[in-house]
Amino acid sequence: xxxxxxxxxxxxxxxxxxxxxxxxxxxxxxxxxxxxxxxxxxxxxxxxxxxxxxxxxxxxxxxxxxxxxxxxxxxxxxxxxxxxxxxxxxxxxxxxxxxxxxxxxxxxxxxxxxxxxxxxxxxxxxxxxxxxxxxxxxxxxxxxxxxxxxxxxxxxxxxxxxxxxxxxxxxxxxxxxxxxxxxxxxxxxxxxxxxxxxxxxxxxxxxxxxxxxxxxxxxxxxxxxxxxxxxxxxxxxxxxxxxxxxxxxxx
Numbered sequence: 749x750x751x752x753x754x755x756x757x758x759x760x761x762x763x764x765x766x767x768x769x770x771x772x773x774x775x776x777x778x779x780x781x782x783x784x785x786x787x788x789x790x791x792x793x794x795x796x797x798x799x800x801x802x803x804x805x806x807x808x809x810x811x812x813x814x815x816x817x818x819x820x821x822x823x824x825x826x827x828x829x830x831x832x833x834x835x836x837x838x839x840x841x842x843x844x845x846x847x848x849x850x851x852x853x854x855x856x857x858x859x860x861x862x863x864x865x866x867x868x869x870x871x872x873x874x875x876x877x878x879x880x881x882x883x884x885x886x887x888x889x890x891x892x893x894x895x896x897x898x899x900x901x902x903x904x905x906x907x908x909x910x911x912x913x914x915x916x917x918x919x920x921x922x923x924x925x926x927x928x929x930x931x932x933x934x935x936x937x938x939x940x941x942x943x944x945x946x947x948x949x950x951x952x953x954x955x956x957x958x959x960x961x962x963x964x965x966x967x968x969x970x971x972x973x974x975x976x977x978x979x980x981x982x983x984x985x986x987x988x989x990x991x992x993x994x995x996x997x998x999x
Contacts, residue, residue, distance in 0.1 A: 752833050756823070757788035760795070763819055766812060770795050792837035800841050803851040807874070807945060813854040821856040857906075871904035874945040879905045882914075886933050892917060907946075908953040911937075915957035919965035931971060938973035955979045 760767050771786075774794050778786050786794070799813040820838065823830055839859075842851060852860065871879075883890050892913040896905050914937075918930045941950045955976055959966045972980060 752830055753788035757791055764815055767795055770798060789837055796838040797841050800851045803849055805849045810854055813851055817854055817856055821858050824858050872945050875907040876904050878940055878946055879907060879910055882936055885936055886929055888929055907949045911949055911953040912957055915954050919959045919968055922968040923965035934971060934973055938976050941975045951979055956983060
């Protein structure tokens with residue numbers, strides 16, 4: 749059976765192309781020093797240190813660390829052995845106090861809370877800007893911000909939660925026949941749906957929450973602009989691979 753460190757290292761190398769270059773560089777260093785092959789723990793630790801030291805607040809500078817964090821975030825808290833591995837190979841390299849720039853800003857909710865950095869959490873700058881843009885254009889959306897600014901000391905908004913709230917709000921509005929503000933929101937979200945920091949939140953926490961046929965407000969999907977409609981079709985096609993076509997009742 750593959751041990752936890754080997755399994756995690758393999759997953760990182762498979763999913764993150766930049767990690768392969770760092771791994772080859774570490775192997776070369778070890779060979780030059782006559783140390784043999786680096787252990788998975790040594791690689792994970794060295795790679796974490798590199799990501800943290802190179803962290804910058806702009807999109808290019810934060811993306812490598814964010815990508816790594818997204819890969820390990822769901823693993824934390826699963827087993828004590830895995831938590832100990834992540835402590836040794838990642839958490840211990842984080843600065844104990846705020847720095848400028850602060851890599852704590854790249855941590856997700858689970859890891860951030862685990863290392864006691866919840867108060868230092870910041871939303872991605874593009875996430876925060878998009879939130880403010882939506883509220884400025886459709887002020888009624890401000891009512892959906894309750895409870896979404898309590899994680900961190902900066903009143904930044906968790907965009908996934910905000911978009912999910914908008915999806916449910918839009919569904920209720922459609923069910924009640926109120927479309928004007930909904931259509932405005934759909935156009936704003938569609939305009940923002942491009943490759944980049946907003947793509948995943950919109951796809952996962954907005955498009956995936958569109959109502960199903962025969963549910964109240966199902967007519968919302970009829971009003972989706974082109975990019976959102978295409979993303980919904982892509983998601984439906986992907987699910988169909990596993991669920992098959994809808995069943996019909998024989999009479």
